[in-house]
Amino acid sequence: MARTTDRAPRGxxxxxxxEDVAAAAGVSxxxxxxAVRGLxxxxxxxxxxxxGIADALGYVASSSASGLATGRTRxxxxxxxxxxxxFFSKAIEGADRELHARQYNLSLFNLGGHGSNRERLFSKTxxxxxxxALLVLxxxxxxxxIEHLQKIDIPLVVVGGHVEECPYIGIDDYAxxxxxxxxxxxxxxxxxxxxxxxxxxxxxxxxxxxxIRAFQDVMAEAGRDVRPEWDTWGDFTVRGGQVAFGRLxxxxxxxxxxxxxxxxxxxxGVVFESKRMGVRVPEDLSVIGIDDHDFSDAxxxxxxxxxxxxxxxxxxxxxxxELDGIAGAVRSTVAxxxxxxxxxxxxxxxxxxxxxxxxxxxQPRSVD
Amino acid sequence: MARTTDRAPRGxxxxxxxEDVAAAAGVSxxxxxxAVRGLxxxxxxxxxxxxGIADALGYVASSSASGLATGRTRxxxxxxxxxxxxFFSKAIEGADRELHARQYNLSLFNLGGHGSNRERLFSKTxxxxxxxALLVLxxxxxxxxIEHLQKIDIPLVVVGGHVEECPYIGIDDYAxxxxxxxxxxxxxxxxxxxxxxxxxxxxxxxxxxxxIRAFQDVMAEAGRDVRPEWDTWGDFTVRGGQVAFGRLxxxxxxxxxxxxxxxxxxxxGVVFESKRMGVRVPEDLSVIGIDDHDFSDAxxxxxxxxxxxxxxxxxxxxxxxELDGIAGAVRSTVAxxxxxxxxxxxxxxxxxxxxxxxxxxxQPRSVD
DNA sequence: TTGTAAGCGTTATCAT
DNA sequence: ATGATAACGCTTACAA
Numbered sequence: 222m223a224r225t226t227d228r229a230p231r232g233x234x235x236x237x238x239x240e241d242v243a244a245a246a247g248v249s250x251x252x253x254x255x256a257v258r259g260l261x262x263x264x265x266x267x268x269x270x271x272x273g274i275a276d277a278l279g280y281v282a283s284s285s286a287s288g289l290a291t292g293r294t295r296x297x298x299x300x301x302x303x304x305x306x307x308f309f310s311k312a313i314e315g316a317d318r319e320l321h322a323r324q325y326n327l328s329l330f331n332l333g334g335h336g337s338n339r340e341r342l343f344s345k346t347x348x349x350x351x352x353x354a355l356l357v358l359x360x361x362x363x364x365x366x367i368e369h370l371q372k373i374d375i376p377l378v379v380v381g382g383h384v385e386e387c388p389y390i391g392i393d394d395y396a397x398x399x400x401x402x403x404x405x406x407x408x409x410x411x412x413x414x415x416x417x418x419x420x421x422x423x424x425x426x427x428x429x430x431x432x433i434r435a436f437q438d439v440m441a442e443a444g445r446d447v448r449p450e451w452d453t454w455g456d457f458t459v460r461g462g463q464v465a466f467g468r469l470x471x472x473x474x475x476x477x478x479x480x481x482x483x484x485x486x487x488x489x490g491v492v493f494e495s496k497r498m499g500v501r502v503p504e505d506l507s508v509i510g511i512d513d514h515d516f517s518d519a520x521x522x523x524x525x526x527x528x529x530x531x532x533x534x535x536x537x538x539x540x541x542x543e544l545d546g547i548a549g550a551v552r553s554t555v556a557x558x559x560x561x562x563x564x565x566x567x568x569x570x571x572x573x574x575x576x577x578x579x580x581x582x583x584q585p586r587s588v589d
Numbered sequence: 590m591a592r593t594t595d596r597a598p599r600g601x602x603x604x605x606x607x608e609d610v611a612a613a614a615g616v617s618x619x620x621x622x623x624a625v626r627g628l629x630x631x632x633x634x635x636x637x638x639x640x641g642i643a644d645a646l647g648y649v650a651s652s653s654a655s656g657l658a659t660g661r662t663r664x665x666x667x668x669x670x671x672x673x674x675x676f677f678s679k680a681i682e683g684a685d686r687e688l689h690a691r692q693y694n695l696s697l698f699n700l701g702g703h704g705s706n707r708e709r710l711f712s713k714t715x716x717x718x719x720x721x722a723l724l725v726l727x728x729x730x731x732x733x734x735i736e737h738l739q740k741i742d743i744p745l746v747v748v749g750g751h752v753e754e755c756p757y758i759g760i761d762d763y764a765x766x767x768x769x770x771x772x773x774x775x776x777x778x779x780x781x782x783x784x785x786x787x788x789x790x791x792x793x794x795x796x797x798x799x800x801i802r803a804f805q806d807v808m809a810e811a812g813r814d815v816r817p818e819w820d821t822w823g824d825f826t827v828r829g830g831q832v833a834f835g836r837l838x839x840x841x842x843x844x845x846x847x848x849x850x851x852x853x854x855x856x857x858g859v860v861f862e863s864k865r866m867g868v869r870v871p872e873d874l875s876v877i878g879i880d881d882h883d884f885s886d887a888x889x890x891x892x893x894x895x896x897x898x899x900x901x902x903x904x905x906x907x908x909x910x911e912l913d914g915i916a917g918a919v920r921s922t923v924a925x926x927x928x929x930x931x932x933x934x935x936x937x938x939x940x941x942x943x944x945x946x947x948x949x950x951x952q953p954r955s956v957d
Numbered sequence: 958t959t960g961t962a963a964g965c966g967t968t969a970t971c972a973t
Numbered sequence: 974a975t976g977a978t979a980a981c982g983c984t985t986a987c988a989a
Contacts, residue, residue, distance in 0.1 A: 236718060238982055249960045254984060264958055279740075281717045285656030286982035289965045294653065296696070304681050305883070310673035317672070317699045326719065328664070329697045331685045349649045350604060351694065372647075459887045493887040515673070516884070519827045519861040606966055617976045622968060632974060654966035657981045961988075966981105973976075 237280045246274045257282065296326040297540060298352035302360040304331050306457070307486060307514045308529045312358050312380055315530030319537040328352055332360070349373055354540040356380060356533065357387075361426050376543040378536045378551050381529060382428045388553045390536045394428055397525045397558040398435035398481070401509050404523070404560055405479045406443045409568045410507060413440065414451035414477035416465050416487055432483045432511070451477050455487045462490020470498060478569035479507035485514035485524050492520060492565060503567035513561055521564035532556045605648045614642045625650065664694040665908060666720035667901075670728040672699050674825070675854065675882045676897045680726050680748055683898030687905040696720055700728070717741055722908040724748060724901065725755075729794050744911040746904045746919050749897060750796045756919050758904045760926040762796055765893045766803035766849070768928050769877050772891070773847045774811045777936045778875060781808065782819035782845035784833050784855055800851045800879070819845050823855045830858020838866060846937035847875035853882035853892050860888060860933060871935035881929055889932035900924045 242257075243250045248267060255263045256271040257280070263271075274280075288294045299316055301309045313329070320327050328351065348355065348370075355370065359381030362370070367386065370377055379389045405413055415436050418429035440447050453469045455461030462482065470476065482488035488510030492502055500506055510517070513526030535554065542550035610625075611618045616635060623631045624639040625648070631639075642648075656662045667684055669677045681697070688695050696719065716723060716738075723738065727749030730738070735754065738745055747757045773781050783804050786797035808815045821837045823829030830850065838844065850856035856878030863870055870876055878885070881894030903922065910918035 236982095239984095240982075250983075251961080251985075252959060255959090258984095262958060267958080283657065283982055284719045285653045285662065286965090287984070288653030289651065289657050289967085290982080290984040292965075304672070304685070305675070305678035307673070310678045313672050313697070314699060317697065321699070327697045327699075329681070329685065329695045331682065331689070331695075351652045459884055463887055489884070490887055493884075493889075497889070516827055516857070516861075519831055519858055521861075521865070608966080618967080619969080619977080620975055623975090626968095630974060635974080651966050654981090655968070657983085658966080658968040660981080959989080961986105963984105963986090965984090968979105968981085970979080971977085973974100 236283070237278045239280070239282065242271065242275050242278060242280050245278065246271045293353050293544075294326075294351060295324065296328050296352050297354045297356060297537065298328045298330055298348055299356045299358065300330045300332070300348075300360070301358040302332045304329070307512065308381060309358055312529040312533035315528075315533035316356055316537045318530070319534045319541065323541050325353075325541065353544055356536050356540060357384070358533070359391075359428065362387075376540045376551055378540055380532045380536045388539075388551050390532045390539075390554045390556055391428075392527045392532075392556045392558040394431040395435045397511055397527070398432040398483070399439050400558075400560050401511060401525045402436050402439040402481050403443075404562070404566065405481060405507060405509060406439070406445065408479070408507065408566060410479040411445055411569070412448075412451075412475065412477040412479070413445065414453065414469055414480040415447070416462065416469075416480055416482040416491065417452070417454050418457050418483040418487070419454040429483055436481055448477075450474065455482075455490065457484045457486055459486050459490040459493070462487030463494040464490075466491040466494040467498075470495070470500065477506070478571070479509070479566070482508065482510045485510035485512035485517050485522060488522055488524065488565075489514070489516065489520055492522065502565050504570060507566040507569070509566055511558075517561075518563070523563045523566040524561050525558050526561050527556065527558045604651070605646045607648070607650065610639065610643050610646060610648050613646065614639045661721050661912075662694075662719060663692065664696050664720050665722045665724060665905065666696045666698055666716055667724045667726065668698045668700070668716075668728070669726040670700045672697070675880065676749060677726055680897040680901035683896075683901035684724055684905045686898070687902045687909065691909050693721075693909065721912055724904055724908060725752070726901070727759075727796065730755075744908045744919055746908055748900045748904045752795075756907075756921045758900045758907075758922045758924055759796075760895045760900075760924045762799040763803045765879055765895070765926040766800040766851070767807050768926075769879060769893045770804050770807040770849050771811075772928055772930070772934065773849060773875060773877060774807070774813065776847070776875065776934060778847040779813055779937070780816075780819075780843065780845040780847070781813065782821065782837055782848040783815070784830065784837075784848055784850040784859065785820070785822050786825050786851040786855070787822040797851055804849055816845075818842070823850075823858065825852045825854055827854050827858040827861070830855030831862040832858075834859040834862040835866075838863075838868065845874070846939070847877070847934070850876065850878045853878035853880035853885050853890060856890055856892065856933075857882070857884065857888055860890065870933050872938060875934040875937070877934055879926075885929075886931070891931045891934040892929050893926050894929050895924065895926045 239250045239253050243253045246253065248271065252263060252267065253271055256268045257275055284295065297320060299313060301313065303309050304313065317327050352375065354376040357377065357379040362384050367384065377387060379387050381391045383389050415433065417433045437447055450472060451469065453465045455465040465487065480491060482491060488508050491508050495502055495506055502508055508522065510522055510524040513524050517524050539551040607618045607621050611621045614621065616639065620631060620635065621639055624636045625643055665688060667681060669681065671677050672681065685695050720743065722744040725745065725747040730752050735752065745755060747755050749759045751757050783801065785801045805815055818840060819837065821833045823833040833855065848859060850859060856876050859876050860870055863874055868874055876890065878890055878892040881892050885892050907919040
């Protein structure tokens with residue numbers, strides 16, 4: 222390797238430098254730099270020669286060096302409160318697609334479990350000076366954090382939940398929740414329970430709140446009573462849905478004939494737990510969620526689908542366009558959703574066959 | 590900002606440099622460097638002063654610059670064929686835990702969907718010179734790729750599947766599959782089907798292969814016939830499990846009373862699809878998987894559990910230790926697994942009540 | 958078309 | 974304990 226002095230490299234890094242290629246090709250480093258990056262002002266002949274040598278030597282530019290020289294890292298950060306939940310893992314895949322296509326790297330910052338050390342993430346080693354742009358996945362940001370991020374002054378977009386003063390991409394949560402509740406009402410349900418999301422820690426508060434409001438509004442519009450004792454909550458996980466259903470069903474009094482869940486994972490928790498408790502879906506209880514989780518089709522869950530991967534892909538594209546100099550490329554956008562009717566929703570039994578007693582003499586369902 | 594010349598910065602990066610801090614503190618950049626990194630040879634007084642100023646100015650070292658100077662990026666790469674499947678997302682979370690604790694960054698390289706462009710990933714922008722070490726998540730590596738990786742000469746460990754000549758961390762797949770099959774046999778099952786994994790593209794070939802072999806060995810040991818027509822496959826997804834079950838059950842002839850699935854996602858596909866087809870679990874069919882997926886408890890799936898997060902966390906720890914100069918820190922390790930009996934497995938009905946109606950020939954053995 | 962050389966912000970080696 | 978200063982490898986005016 223070509224070095225100014227002939228002592229061994231300090232850091233212990235091995236590798237072929239641009240100087241090695243330049244020397245081997247008998248040209249300057251500047252020409253090599255142009256050639257390998259596909260820039261103009263290099264004759265076809267020398268370019269070919271350089272490329273051949275670079276390839277033979279296995280030359281790859283040092284990202285640190287070029288980052289230092291250009292001020293760009295060609296890396297974008299993805300900030301997520303979790304990675305193993307459906308929405309987030311799908312979004313990460315979507316972001317990665319676009320990043321990969323445009324030769325960028327993805328640096329993942331997961332807040333899950335780190336809880337208290339969170340502020341450290343923002344100010345120190347992380348984010349700052351390591352990434353060219355930031356994609357925030359559905360999480361609440363404190364005012365300080367937003368301020369901090371804006372001071373850094375890199376393109377930023379949040380996917381899956383509003384954050385004040387930040388461009389965001391996501392579905393219209395109000396409309397999505399509304400269509401779900403209307404589906405239930407359209408089926409003839411009157412006694413509808415609500416399983417809302419409630420994750421105080423990292424998730425965006427706004428999303429659960431909007432879905433709750435939509436539920437209440439649509440119910441009121443349709444002249445349905447909203448019973449406080451049928452309002453329960455979960456943390457967006459399957460287990461959360463299970464315990465919520467247990468809580469709901471084990472209380473004395475009348476039971477609802479349908480339940481609107483703020484996420485598919487919770488809805489599946491309800492489906493699984495109701496099966497365990499001998500409550501038949503959809504005969505005794507209709508269940509609807511939001512998301513269209515990978516498992517939802519298999520479970521037959523009726524839901525309002527969204528595509529976090531596409532949302533994140535779009536957000537990433539905007540970020541990269543902005544970095545490419547297209548000013549104003551990053552703009553808030555509402556992503557599509559659609560009702561997907563499967564087999565966990567049906568008319569309430571009272572509407573279908575009032576003659577149907579509560580005796581277990583009907584269909585041969587496999588109830589655990 | 591202090592600069593040698595007074596023109597605007599080229600790259601467009603904003604930020605406080607070490608020189609700014611040095612100037613403000615009236616010391617040299619060398620001293621600032623020592624102070625902010627907590628190195629010795631700085632008097633308590635100056636250190637405090639420098640830290641105060643650095644904080645006030647919001648100074649954060651440029652990772653590119655320090656990377657260039659030290660030859661380390663403080664970033665480790667995680668290579669995964671998918672991110673939204675259980676094993677991988679959990680492993681990523683585990684790796685991140687350790688990384689975060691030790692102030693490292695995580696660079697995610699996802700191969701999902703990129704298919705053909707795969708080699709590009711290895712040789713170009715990626716991996717090389719961008720990361721200090723690499724964690725490979727359960728995927729097959731071609732001989733060339735392994736060679737390439739070893740030439741780069743950075744610490745490397747693979748989690749969840751053997752790759753020849755590479756240190757790996759994972760469960761003993763043979764033992765795990767064996768205990769699952771033995772559980773079925775212990776319950777009295779004779780007619781056991783196999784739903785094996787088969788993902789030619791990216792996943793490690795070895796894992797499915799070993800699990801198949803364990804199945805065959807244990808069956809032979811116990812004197813059970815292995816019927817070729819009861820050997821089916823899936824791609825490790827829920828849908829794969831569904832279609833595999835359909836294929837299995839819709840063929841003419843005798844039905845198995847139990848099925849061993851090479852993963853929980855496929856096992857759940859079987860559970861969901863069998864419900865849809867009116868096959869009762871576990872009365873008509875016992876189902877067992879491997880993994881202990883997040884949903885498995887809710888579904889009541891009997892399985893052999895493993896903890897990919899802990900495996901990846903351990904692998905990451907080894908990598909970082911190695912980087913810290915602890916030679917030989919990276920060593921192959923077998924991770925624990927354990928049988929978790931829930932409610933999708935039970936004795937076959939023939940064993941419980943031989944007074945089964947239906948066709949004659951219901952007794953074990955014979956027939957083809 | 959190609960080369961020269963001045964940065965980019967840190968770290969590390971010597972002196973002091 | 975502190976300060977000069979030479980790398981680190983690449984990019985990019987500016988010259989040639």
